[in-house]
Structures are given as structure tokens and as C-alpha cells.
Amino acid sequence: MPVLLSQTNATVDAAIIGGGVIGLAIARALRQRGMRDMIVIDKSDFGREASWAAGGILAPQVEADAADDFFRLACKSRDLYPQFAAELKAETGVDVELDTTGTLYVGFSDQDETEFRERFEWQRSEGLTVECLDGNEARRLEPCLSDKVCCALRFPKDYQVDNRKLVQALLIANERLGVTLLSGCEARSLKIENDRVVGIDTSRGLIETNMVVVAAGAWSSRIDSPKQLAEIDVEPVRGQMLCFEAKPQLARHVIFSSRGYLIPRHDYRLLAGSTTEHVGFDKRVTDEAIAVLKDMAVEISPAMQHLPLIDSWAGFRPKAKDGWPVLGQSGEIDGLIYATGHYRNGILLAPITGDSIADVIVEAARPLLLAAFSPDRFLQQTNHPERQPALSRAGF
Ligand SMILES: Cc1cc2nc3c(=O)[nH]c(=O)nc-3n(C[C@H](O)[C@H](O)[C@H](O)COP(=O)(O)OP(=O)(O)OC[C@H]3O[C@@H](n4cnc5c(N)ncnc54)[C@H](O)[C@@H]3O)c2cc1C
DSSP states (O other), rough: OOEEEEEEEOOSSSSEEEOSSHHHHHHHHHHHOOOOSSEEEOSTTTTTTTHSSSSSOSSTTTOSSSSOOHHHHHHHHHHHHHHHHHHHHHHHOOOOOOOOOOOOEESSSSEEEEEHHHHHHHHHHTOEEEEEEEHHHHHHOOTTTTTOOOEEEEEEEEEEEEEHHHHHHHHHHHHHHTTEEOOOOOOOEEETTTTTTEEEEEEEEEEOSSSSSEEOGGGGGBOOOOOOHHOOOOOOEEEEEEEESSSSOSSEEEEEETTTEEOOOSSSSEEOOOOOBBBBSOOOOOOHHHHHHHHHHHHHHHHGGGGEEEEEEEEEEEEESSSSSSEEEEESSBBBEEOOOGGEEETHHHHHHHHHHHHHHHOOOOOOOGGGGGTTHHHHHSSOOOOOSSTTEEEO
């Protein structure tokens, strides 16, 4: 469990605001690069927000229709996962259950078939691994699929991980590395003097530091700070999730349709997600969402009809104004680093975010891979058109 400090005022080399997968991945990577005196603060318990609510799908290819900067970042992070998971197992003993069976995207209509054919063609031409199947071939892989499934794409390299175990592993890894983890400590405002960060005012007192990482997920823009953080305008996008018991497990792949997805877990839980709702910080699970998600699940596999619903929850995806992550050093304030706005893909992007933000801090690097995600894009334009992030139709 996180270390609970009783002291309030403190001086550290770096402070990270937010202890979800993003803040914890950065802290671990910083410590591994030799940064010693660090603190991660969380307003409540570590890893209990979006990182807990997520599905853990690591699937950049499944809905992507172009190899843009986001796609490249997502693929790079996915490809880091086997090593990331193995290292975490060695450091902590926690198996994050990286499942490499792959992802299936199933279709029910001629329109789906046309869309799949185009996605198959461009991904093959880019040298990506993807398979095009008819309904019977898909049912041979997953006999639970509906007779109405007429086509499918299989992405053998799009994986899944148990995100709750990932949170647990990252917490233990940071504890063992000696990172100070302070729960119940809310960052209220950034202290800035002469365009340089000098500390954070928190609910537990002042933290003096010249390096602050904002990794506060959907709450990032609520921290009182310079103009830029407000401009980035991170908002919460609610996602509701259902959890069924499937004994024996119904499927092996993560299965998508255009309306949602099913995620079979090793412990016989079967998750069905998700909704995309702009309702502020309202964490309720609604009857309407339960009905919609059940319909989606039964359309993919009629056997879902008979599975007991054993749990449900909701969480807040952190979405920046233009829908892309915000990663890197502020050009406005020295010592202020952003690692937020991961929206639908924060679990997928955790390894690359940890590594590249740590490089930015320790080596003053400016990784090319992060160029498109710079916080300064919000200073340069007044109008920020929404980019269509990959993986969006099915309510990731
Ligand atoms: C239903 C759902 C399904 C999803 N499925 C997937 C998926 O399959 N694959 C995928 O890659 N991504 C998925 N996501 C997205 C993913 O969960 C997020 O992008 C990711 O968890 C963001 O991580 P984070 O650490 O930035 O945010 P969080 O996990 O929300 O952590 C932010 C932390 O900051 C703390 N905090 C906030 N404000 C303050 C403050 N002022 N002071 C101190 N602490 C503060 C919070 O308490 C919280 O613990 C899903 C999200 C949802 C909701």
C-alpha cells in the first residue's frame, strides 16, 4: 500500500500530481533513470479512477484508418508491453496478465465488410499484421459468435492487459524503488515565480520543487495554474462498463463490433464496454447504459443473454480539447511537464509515456515521437479542431 506521510511541507526534486497508471509509470521510469528525491501525490487512493475503470485493451490497429502520429505512438507503446509486463513481474511478483491472443473485429453487414476490406488493404500495405476472415472462419476461432457475423478482421498483435493488476504492479514497483507515494493529498494550485515552477500548494501543505508533472487525468484542468492548463481544457468523458461471470470463459479474443466490445479475463470475468458520455464528474451507472451494453454483447454472442451480471462501474476518460494526449515540457513555464489527456488509450500509452516523459525530464530530451503532442500546440492556435483519435467508434 502507498506510504502515508504525516508531514506536510516538503522539498523534492520532482513532484508528480496524480497516481493513475500515467503518474506511476513516469515515477518508476524517473527512478530507474536515477532521479532520487521524488513524490507522487493523489487526491484520493492511488490508481482508483480511470486506470481502475478501464478495459485494458491494447489495440492501436483495430479501428485505425491511417498511420498518423497518434497511431505511431500507440503502436510503439503496445510493442513495449511484453518487456514492460515481464519487468514488472520480475520487480514485483505481480503478473499483469498480458494476453497476446489478439483482437477480433466482427461485422454484420455489407457496409462492415467494405470497411474491413479497406482497413485490411491499407494495414497490409503498411506491413502490419492483420487477417481478413469470413463469418465461418471467425466462428471457428470463437464458437460463441452469433450466426449473424458475416466478416471479421483479426489483429494478432493487438493485446489486452488486466489494468487493475497493472496499477497494483506499478504501485509495488514504486514502493520498492523508494518513491514517496502520498495519498489523500490534493494539488490545489501551482506556485510559479518568474515563469518557473517553484512548488505546489496542496491540501496537506506546500511541496517545494522545480519540477512538476501534471498527470491528474480528467481533473488536470481543475488545478489552479497558468493559462495553458486551462486552454488544454481536459474534460471527463464517462465510460460505463458491465462485468459478467463466464464459467467456462466464453471467448479467448477481445471481440469488437462497431457498437462496443467484449473482454474475456483469465479469472472468468467477461467485461462489456463502453459508453462515451459528456456528463461531467457524474459516476453513476445508468439503466439505459446497462440495456445498451447488454444488447451490444448479445448481438456479438447470443450466449451472453444467460450470463449473470456481477458488477458494473463508470470512470472518466481524460480528454483534451482536440482529443490527443498532451505530453511534454511547457514552453510557457520552466519545470512544468504535462502528461495528460490520454482519453481512450491511457493504459495502452502508459509504457511510452513513462519512458519518454522521464527522458524529457532527466536528459532534457525532445523526442520526435512526442512532437505532435506538445502542450504548446494550445498556445499556437486559437481554434483546436477535434482530431478523430484512433479507436473511437466502439466507445473505447
Ligand atoms: C470505461 C473506460 C474504459 C477504458 N478502456 C481503456 C482501454 O481498454 N485501453 C486503454 O488504453 N485505455 C482505456 N481507457 C482510458 C484509460 O483508462 C485512461 O486513459 C487512463 O487510465 C488515464 O490514466 P491517468 O493516470 O491519466 O488517469 P487516472 O487513472 O484517472 O488517474 C489520475 C489520478 O489523478 C488523481 N488526481 C486528480 N486530480 C488531482 C489533484 N488535484 N491532486 C492530486 N491528485 C489528483 C486522481 O485521484 C487519479 O487517481 C478507458 C477508460 C474508461 C473510463
